[in-house]
Amino acid sequence: MITELRMAGFRGFEDFSLHDLGRINLLVGPNNGGKTSVLEAIEFFASRGEDIMPLCNAMTRRGECKWRDSELEIDISHLFYGHKTEPDIQFSITGKRATSMDTLQGVILESDPDDIPDRR
Numbered sequence: 001m002i003t004e005l006r007m008a009g010f011r012g013f014e015d016f017s018l019h020d021l022g023r024i025n026l027l028v029g030p031n032n033g034g035k036t037s038v039l040e041a042i043e044f045f046a047s048r049g050e051d052i053m054p055l056c057n058a059m060t061r062r063g064e065c066k067w068r069d070s071e072l073e074i075d076i077s078h079l080f081y082g083h084k085t086e087p088d089i090q091f092s093i094t095g096k097r098a099t100s101m102d103t104l105q106g107v108i109l110e111s112d113p114d115d116i117p118d119r120r
Contacts, residue, residue: 002096003098004094005038006095007038011037012034016034036058055079056074062078079091080106090105
């Protein structure tokens with residue numbers, strides 16, 4: 001069970017923490033206040049980062065993934081605070097369980113366009 005959660009640079013949160021989480025928790029707030037983003041972070045954290053499908057599913061539900069000309073276009077900018085995607089920008093999701101604390105990170109790395117395979 002996750003007892004604490006901290007998100008830094010994830011979606012609409014520059015820095016946000018939840019403490020003293022229990023078996024049942026209630027998230028309340030205005031529309032577009034970040035409640036769904038908290039749930040997405042928890043779901044991704046619970047997967048221990050071994051499966052990116054929770055993020056892919058969340059992005060699909062939000063319309064951030066689209067099929068165009070038989071190729072999947074993914075707008076990852078929505079995963080990062082301020083929608084920034086320059087090199088070295090990152091988000092982190094840190095959670096505490098009874099006996100451990102773990103952190104998952106998403107990072108934009110600079111790449112050489114020549115290293116990206118042509119899919120045509």
